[in-house]
Amino acid sequence: MSLEWEQTVVDAADPVALGRWWAAALGWVVVDDASDEYEIRPAPDRLPGLLFVAVEESRSVKNRLHLDFRPDDQAAEVARLLSLGARHVDVGQGEQSWVVLADPEGNEFCVLAARHG
CATH class of the missing domain: 3.10.180.10 (2,3-Dihydroxybiphenyl 1,2-Dioxygenase, domain 1)
Structure with missing residues (x-):
């Protein structure tokens, strides 16, 4: 049995804006630019990626x-x-x-x- 780290999921009020910010910060490429799920990776075929997903509630405590x-x-x-x-x-x-x-x-x-x- 093996596991491959596919992505880290980040809750976001605005997945597109936050995903674009992280793409610019890291110099990564966009592989999915849907309005409710926005994924970036180091290269199109390289893992892991960051997947930004829409959530309604705001963050209330320090990141875990x-x-x-x-x-x-x-x-x-x-x-x-x-x-x-x-x-x-x-x-x-x-x-x-x-x-x-x-x-x-x-x-x-x-x-x-x-x-x-």
């Missing part, structure tokens, strides 16, 4: 799952993501080597420091 990204240049990547519409978020992390941001719908994610060695 979040994504971590490790760029070559943390400061430059944080600046680029902020220019796309991300914002800084305090989830009680204190002073750390990573930066916590949120996408336009408030989903937290971390931008890690560059890997050393």
